[in-house]
Amino acid sequence: MIRRLKKSMxxxxxxxxxxxxxxxxxxxxxxLFKGSRVQVLKRTATDDTEDSQEPGPAPEPGPAPEPGPxxxxxxxxxxxxxxxxxxxxxxxPVSVEHCVxxxxxxxxxxxxxxxxxxxxxxxxxxxPDLLVLSTPMSPVSRLxxxxxxxxxxxxxxxxxxxxxxxxxxxxxKLRNTKPKxxxxxxxxxxxxxxxxxxxxxxxxxxxxxxxxxxxxxxxxARMENALLARSSSQVAKIRREHKLSQRAPDRAVISAPFxxxxxxxxxxxxxxxxxxxxxxxxxxxxxxxxxxxxxxxHSAPAADYLQPSLxxxxxxxxxxxxxxxxFAKRTNLGSQALPTFVPAFAPxxxxxxxQSESAIGSCNSDVHVLVADVNGRKKVVRNVMRALGFRFxxxxxxxxxxxxxxxVSNIAWSGLNELAGGFKRLVDQQKEYVDLLAQPHxxxxxxxxxxxxxxxxxxGSPTTLGFFxxxxxxxxxxxxxxxPTTSVALEIEYLTYTITVKLFEDRxxxxxxxxxxxxxxxxxxxxxxxxxxxxxxxxxxxxxxGLDSQHIVLAWFQTLFVYVPxxxxxxxxxxxxxxxxxxxxxxxxxxxxxxxxxxQPLVLNMNLEEVFSFFQALPRQMLEExxxxxxxxxxxxxxxxxxxxxxxxxxxx
Amino acid sequence: MAEAKNEAKMGEESPESxxxxxxxxxxxxxxxxxxxxxxxxxxxxxxxxxxxxxxYKQTIGLDFFMKRITLPGDVEVALQIWDIGGQSIGGKMINxxxxxxxxxxxxxxxxxxxxxxxxxxWYRLVKKSFKDEKLPMCVxxxxxxxxxxxxxxxxxxxxxxxxxxxxHEHAVSAKTGDKVQTTFYQVAATLSGVLMxxxxxxxxxxxxxxxxxxxxxxxxxxEGGQVPEYTHKRQSCVLS
Numbered sequence: 065m066i067r068r069l070k071k072s073m074x075x076x077x078x079x080x081x082x083x084x085x086x087x088x089x090x091x092x093x094x095x096l097f098k099g100s101r102v103q104v105l106k107r108t109a110t111d112d113t114e115d116s117q118e119p120g121p122a123p124e125p126g127p128a129p130e131p132g133p134x135x136x137x138x139x140x141x142x143x144x145x146x147x148x149x150x151x152x153x154x155x156x157p158v159s160v161e162h163c164v165x166x167x168x169x170x171x172x173x174x175x176x177x178x179x180x181x182x183x184x185x186x187x188x189x190x191x192p193d194l195l196v197l198s199t200p201m202s203p204v205s206r207l208x209x210x211x212x213x214x215x216x217x218x219x220x221x222x223x224x225x226x227x228x229x230x231x232x233x234x235x236x237k238l239r240n241t242k243p244k245x246x247x248x249x250x251x252x253x254x255x256x257x258x259x260x261x262x263x264x265x266x267x268x269x270x271x272x273x274x275x276x277x278x279x280x281x282x283x284x285a286r287m288e289n290a291l292l293a294r295s296s297s298q299v300a301k302i303r304r305e306h307k308l309s310q311r312a313p314d315r316a317v318i319s320a321p322f323x324x325x326x327x328x329x330x331x332x333x334x335x336x337x338x339x340x341x342x343x344x345x346x347x348x349x350x351x352x353x354x355x356x357x358x359x360x361x362h363s364a365p366a367a368d369y370l371q372p373s374l375x376x377x378x379x380x381x382x383x384x385x386x387x388x389x390x391f392a393k394r395t396n397l398g399s400q401a402l403p404t405f406v407p408a409f410a411p412x413x414x415x416x417x418x419q420s421e422s423a424i425g426s427c428n429s430d431v432h433v434l435v436a437d438v439n440g441r442k443k444v445v446r447n448v449m450r451a452l453g454f455r456f457x458x459x460x461x462x463x464x465x466x467x468x469x470x471x472v473s474n475i476a477w478s479g480l481n482e483l484a485g486g487f488k489r490l491v492d493q494q495k496e497y498v499d500l501l502a503q504p505h506x507x508x509x510x511x512x513x514x515x516x517x518x519x520x521x522x523x524g525s526p527t528t529l530g531f532f533x534x535x536x537x538x539x540x541x542x543x544x545x546x547x548p549t550t551s552v553a554l555e556i557e558y559l560t561y562t563i564t565v566k567l568f569e570d571r572x573x574x575x576x577x578x579x580x581x582x583x584x585x586x587x588x589x590x591x592x593x594x595x596x597x598x599x600x601x602x603x604x605x606x607x608x609x610g611l612d613s614q615h616i617v618l619a620w621f622q623t624l625f626v627y628v629p630x631x632x633x634x635x636x637x638x639x640x641x642x643x644x645x646x647x648x649x650x651x652x653x654x655x656x657x658x659x660x661x662x663x664q665p666l667v668l669n670m671n672l673e674e675v676f677s678f679f680q681a682l683p684r685q686m687l688e689e690x691x692x693x694x695x696x697x698x699x700x701x702x703x704x705x706x707x708x709x710x711x712x713x714x715x716x717x
Numbered sequence: 718m719a720e721a722k723n724e725a726k727m728g729e730e731s732p733e734s735x736x737x738x739x740x741x742x743x744x745x746x747x748x749x750x751x752x753x754x755x756x757x758x759x760x761x762x763x764x765x766x767x768x769x770x771x772x773y774k775q776t777i778g779l780d781f782f783m784k785r786i787t788l789p790g791d792v793e794v795a796l797q798i799w800d801i802g803g804q805s806i807g808g809k810m811i812n813x814x815x816x817x818x819x820x821x822x823x824x825x826x827x828x829x830x831x832x833x834x835x836x837x838x839w840y841r842l843v844k845k846s847f848k849d850e851k852l853p854m855c856v857x858x859x860x861x862x863x864x865x866x867x868x869x870x871x872x873x874x875x876x877x878x879x880x881x882x883x884x885h886e887h888a889v890s891a892k893t894g895d896k897v898q899t900t901f902y903q904v905a906a907t908l909s910g911v912l913m914x915x916x917x918x919x920x921x922x923x924x925x926x927x928x929x930x931x932x933x934x935x936x937x938x939x940e941g942g943q944v945p946e947y948t949h950k951r952q953s954c955v956l957s
Contacts (some may be wrong), residue, residue, distance in 0.1 A: 258754075464775075466775075614810075615781075618778040619777040673797070676783075680781070
């Protein structure tokens with residue numbers, strides 16, 4: 065690896081150039097946030113005492129940075145804020161990769177989001193719909209987008225009584241409230257029923273019933289614990305115990321989604337992607353990839369290597385974990401878009417697994433992997449739903465809510481997980497720098513830097529690289545997670561809660577669950593009309609066999625399409641992206657129509673029974689994101705489905 | 718309104734829907750009502766497919782099952798089981814589902830008082846949506862008799878509720894399959910006006926195998942599911 069790095073460096077003429085590139089881009093992004101940082105700090109100071117409703121002046125991009133004594137001195141106080149802001153405002157993907165993924169301490173990340181985001185210079189509304197419509201987002205971008213959308217307004221202003229408490233504190237209060245009345249007790253019990261016995265928190269959350277898989281959960285949990293303890297020998301022991309041979313694709317490792325960035329992305333591929341100049345997310349924080357799908361599949365290393373493992377997990381959760389042979393097949397059919405574009409998924413070879421294991425085992429910087437077993441995930445969903453129940457007392461708990469919350473929490477999990485993955489990668493890269501430094505100077509690899517960037521003053525100092533490494537070291541030491549399983553889970557809870565509250569308040573989901581289900585009924589009636597105008601033949605057929613379209617679409621609408629049988633998670637996420645950005649139920653109608661129109665040729669000669677069973681087990685190919693979204697985009701149904709107007713209409717209670 | 722008409726039409730037609738003309742099979746719409754987690758889906762699955770899923774899945778909206786059965790005298794009937802999500806459908810929406818139903822099975826969980834108490838509300842909903850028309854056949858069904866040791870709904874109370882509202886009464890277990898077939902056969906027979914002799918009825922009963930359940934003695938969430946040491950046997954007891 066180091067040899068290869070050396071080689072690539074000598075091709076680039078000097079390692080300092082690389083270093084310089086990093087530093088230049090860091091400076092560039094710091095220069096952006098330096099000005100706004102002060103404002104952020106001021107704002108947070110006032111936030112605690114006064115209300116934070118008024119958005120405040122958008123911070124100007126600061127002046128060019130003074131060459132301070134230390135490049136990283138800005139991190140002295142508010143590391144999190146600075147890095148995050150740098151991340152959010154980063155002008156180029158390079159700096160995103162290098163400054164933020166390296167430095168963002170996840171444990172305190174989300175709590176700092178709110179003031180930061182209100183200080184953002186870009187109004188959220190500027191995010192063009194088209195972007196979301198046309199491109200899949202990385203998990204991190206998605207999480208960012210959702211956070212931006214949900215933290216910008218309602219949540220930061222406290223609860224309904226006009227309290228201006230720290231939203232996080234408010235959340236904790238709600239979450240820890242004990243049930244007092246009979247009704248409250250009952251809604252707790254209902255949540256328990258659905259969560260405890262349900263299939264909660266699987267990343268590839270599927271509607272299918274599962275057999276008892278506590279056995280494999282157990283293995284998974286122990287594996288994760290072992291990795292947490294950073295002891296490779298323990299992992300190997302568990303492996304041996306469960307006869308998970310090194311040659312066969314190791315189910316436990318593969319199915320642990322949180323390990324995937326390490327386990328599944330071999331460094332060669334990463335470097336290859338970077339060398340080819342393909343950044344995973346060229347649009348930075350809200351980015352996506354505009355290249356055509358067949359290129360995209362190969363140029364997004366992080367996402368690509370994350371996906372198969374998630375897909376596999378979902379296929380596992382569908383219950384055939386005893387047939388590893390089916391993995392590859394399922395994966396190809398599964399969450400990837402169109403089979404022709406998809407490079408066949410190769411299970412990591414023994415070499416890769418052992419490499420990653422030893423990497424984790426020997427890694428002595430305090431990097432924890434975001435892990436939680438199924439119980440941990442259930443706990444997140446449960447706590448969030450309790451808090452929601454107390455916040456929206458008219459709703460309490462209604463079946464179907466857990467699906468929505470579950471999906472939001474999955475978004476949070478995978479977003480933060482990818483961040484952690486990037487973080488880990490960077491630490492690994494940094495280690496390579498250290499190793500390089502430790503070697504005696506080589507004539508072909510001059511260590512003296514020659515800056516060609518904005519800051520030639522520091523040129524020639526042999527300490528530039530060393531300084532960089534030193535600072536990174538310091539930071540990675542400080543960026544430890546005192547208790548990864550609890551604190552990160554708490555962060556995820558909070559993120560989930562915040563996003564869901566936004567959905568409930570601004571996107572009218574509250575009315576979808578409040579007693580009477582008026583909005584739901586309204587949506588179903590609307591859909592019935594749409595079906596009549598757009599698919600008259602199918603509508604007639606439904607009438608003929610005595611089927612009300614409501615019987616089919618009700619569950620889809622109520623769970624925002626999470627409950628659609630066999631739907632891949634990626635598809636749901638895409639639909640949600642559009643819903644969240646557009647703030648209109650239009651996309652749900654479109655997708656429902658799309659499913660119906662795709663089903664039409666198959667369904668037309670079926671009787672009632674067959675139609676029902678068809679819609680209870682929709683063919684997966686029909687629900688692939690590309691197919692479905694393409695089809696739904698072509699549904700021209702007007703724009704009268706705005707969340708805000710629907711909310712007003714039904715918010716008389 | 719048009720919707721209601723459609724439904725009405727459907728209600729009239731469904732006993733002889735178009736595809737059954739050739740076979741002359743009567744179809745009956747049977748709806749399952751009751752709180753969440755009382756086991757409605759399990760019942761329907763046990764009856765239609767003779768399966769029982771160990772893990773619980775909530776029904777959102779509607780699940781639909783269909784089964785053809787033969788009654789004494791070679792009367793063939795088809796039962797459409799409409800399994801309606803416990804919590805996610807309520808109020809106005811229910812009309813749409815129960816209109817045209819021939820039978821209405823009200824389920825409760827014998828280990829959960831609330832699920833029984835709430836049946837009154839469910840029954841009121843049914844009466845409301847049928848307003849002036851004749852009520853469908855109503856059945857009071859207590860599920861989970863396999864958990865008889867945890868039973869909290871008293872028989873006398875259930876009897877009273879059933880007789881007050883002139884309902885048929887059954888107690889079943891979807892998990893073991895106990896009495897499930899009998900109940901549905903009984904419903905089908907009553908609906909089609911076929912007399913079911915007792916012996917005939919019992920012949921549909923599946924033989925229930927007794928299960929020995931090894932309950933987990935230690936909570937998996939406590940101390941990582943480790944069995945505390947003091948429970949291990951050190952040595953065998955020696956009698957001197």
